[in-house]
Each structure stands twice: as C-alpha cells, then as structure tokens.
Amino acid sequence: MKVDSKARYQFRRMLEDLASKRGRGTELISVYITPDFALSKVTQQLRDEQGTASNIKSKTTRKNVLGALERVIQFLRTYTAKHKTPPKNGMAIFCGNVAGRADFSNIRLYWVEPPEPITVRMYRCDQEFVLDPLWGMLQVKETIGFITLDRREATLATLRGKRIEIARRLTSGVPGKHGKGGQSARRFERLIEIAAHEYMKRIAGAANEIFSQIPDLRTIIIGGPGPTKEEFVKSDLLYERVRKKIAAVIDTGYTDEYGIKELVNKSGEVLADLDITKEKALMQRFMTELVAGKGLVAYGERDVRRALELGAAELLLVSEGLRQNRVVVRCQACAHELRETVDDVERYKKNLSGRACPKCGEPKLTFLESKDVAQGIVELADRSGARVEFISTETEEGKQLLIAFKGLGALLRFRPAA
Secondary structure, eight states: OOOOHHHHHHHHHHHHHHHTOOOSSSOEEEEEEOTTSOHHHHHHHHHHHHHHHTTOSOHHHHHHHHHHHHHHHHHHHHHHHHHSSOOTTOEEEEEEEOSOOSSOOOEEEEEEOOSSOOOOOEEEEESSOOOHHHHGGGSOSOEEEEEEEOSSEEEEEEEETTEEEEEEEEEOOOOOOOOOOHHHHHHHHHHHHHHHHHHHHHHHHHHHHHHTTOTTEEEEEEEESSTHHHHHHHSSOSOHHHHTTEEEEEEOSOOSHHHHHHHHHHTTTTTTTSHHHHHHHHHHHHHHHHHHTSSOEEESHHHHHHHHHTTOEEEEEEETTOOOEEEEEEETTTOOEEEEEESOHHHHHHHHTTOOOTTTOOSOEEEEEEEEHHHHHHHHHHHHTOEEEEEOSSSHHHHHHHHHSTTEEEEESSOOOO
C-alpha cells in the first residue's frame, strides 16, 4: 500500500510518541490483531490473561496490568458492537500506565489501523510498547542500484528510500597515454587492453556480488563520462539476472560519490515515481521561485502561517525533522493569552514560574496547552486548500529546508500584501 507523505509522517510521529512511553514495571500491554482474526477470540484471550495477571507479585504492577487489560477489553466490546470485524489491515492496541510514577496511575489506551496488513497476532506485557512490526511498515520495500565508471575508477551504490549508501569503490590501474612507437606501441596497447579487461571484470564481480544479494532490487542505472560505461554494459561479465535489471545508461561528469549523486539527479524520468525524485523536484521548484524574487515563496513559521491564513499558499513543504511545539499560556491576572513556539515543552513549563506577563507585568502565567507545530500548520493548510508534502532530512535539499528555512516552506498562488 502506497502511503502519502502526510500519513507517513503522522504514523511516524505516533510511533515516536508511543516509543517514549515507559512503565515502572512490565505493565504496558501491546495487542496485535490480524485482519482475519475474530475479535471475540481476542477478548476471551485477554480475559484469560486477567487470570494470569492476578498472580503478579507486585501490588502496583498487578493493579496497573489488570486495569489496562480491562480497558482493552471494554474498548474491543465497544468496537465489536459497531464494526463486528477488525479493520481491513487489522489493528494494534497499546494500553498501560504511562505516568512513570509509583504514586500515580494514568492508564491510557491507543489504537491504530496500520498502513499495511498486520501479519502477526501478539499479546505482550512489557516495560515498553512493542512497536517493531509497525516500524517495519515505514521501511521502503525496494532498492535501486547505481554504478558510475570510467577508465580510472568506479563507484557502486544503492538507494533505498531516500538514503544513498556507497557499497564499493574501485580504481583501475590502467596505464594512461604513452609515447612509444612500433612494436613497443602495439605491445603496450595490448597490456592496456588486458588491464582494462581485468578492471571491467573486477567491477562486474563487485556488481554481481552486491546486487545479486539484494532481494528487493528494482533496477540498476549506470553512468559515467565517455564510452567506458557502454562497453561495460555490452560485455558478458555481468550475471544475466543482474544485467536484466539495467534500466538506463546516462552521461555524468564524475565517477565518485558526487558522480552517484549526479546520476541520481539525472535519473528523474527513470525513477519518476520514487519519493526522493519527487522531493528533489519540489525543492528545486521552491529554490527556483525563491531565486526569481517575485515573492511567490514563504519560509519560516511566521510567514508560512500568514500565507496559509490568507489563502495564498498553493503547496506547503514540511520537514520531517521539524520537532517544535506551539504553546499557549494565559495570565491569571489580566486573562491575556500568549502563544510561543518552543523546542522543549517540559523545560518551558519549568521556566514559566515567576515569569511576568508581557501585558500587565504580573508573574501569573499559567500553561494551557501545547500542539505540534507541524500538525497545526498542516491543519491550516487543509482548511485553506493547500497541498501538503513532507520532505525528509536524508537528502541535501531536505537538510536545507530544515536548517536554512526552519523546516517550513510554501509555494504561493499570489503575493500577499505587505
């Protein structure tokens, strides 16, 4: 199942939130239900687990586990009354005391229908929620192979999702030009050709070794300056199953790591449906409009928020690395509300004590709420009709969005009035 960038981001943030929860003992419950399994059977199994949990020695842990089990059972009863069967992809339920304190119990329940079908049935009681089956759904399921080469050197790399990894670097040792004549010239040429053939064999050997071991290899793209790459493709040195994966041969100016990046950038048509290609195209469009200086871009939270509120934004770009919160505090003396963007909500709360209200000067500010900046901005985009794309931090363009533009950018329909 193909998951759009917004849904993938929300799913990842949910998993990050669940991963941050900790129990004082083995009191956090994880339940995985496959699409074809009867909910009534799950409920009965959890009833049986209540009997087992009654024997837990620690009074506090026993109380929390029994409370969490009852909460899950009640949830399943309510869900079954409405839906009868699990969602089409199954469901995962997480429940337990997330307070992290012995003197206080805060039993919370979370449930999710994942983007892919759940294939394992599971009940687990641990100090943390079991999330590995869900994290696995965020992993890209296919790999692209790249080779850049000329007579001097070769680089082999893989692209999985948005991450490029250099798998092997090779140098040729093939002699360059010479000034010998006669028989010496012919003998020297033969030596060059022998060295070149051995070099090609080493490249092919590395490619056969690396790419034949990747079960989800989708395609291979080859690049480099000059005719060496074409000669390599025409040779019979590659395994047939590897050679069949070659989709394109493209001219590049380099053969090192920069050559691999150049090859990825020039493979747009071949890899048009890959996330990394789409991201690069979006960021290139953003940078082009920015350089044009016509005022049809916005970046940073304040300007992007304003563009969305005015309905001027056509496309919102959000960095997947954006981790800030919008907090709201109120003065108990004058009822003035203050909204600020912070990195650490808990630290902000601690520093709030004794801070003066900017309106009346009284040190009576009270924390009201916090909200993920990305979530709030996306909700604004939805209301204004702007399209939303999340940009990873695994490409140079993605890192630039996060660092140089504070994680937010927008392409505009019109230039907002000053």
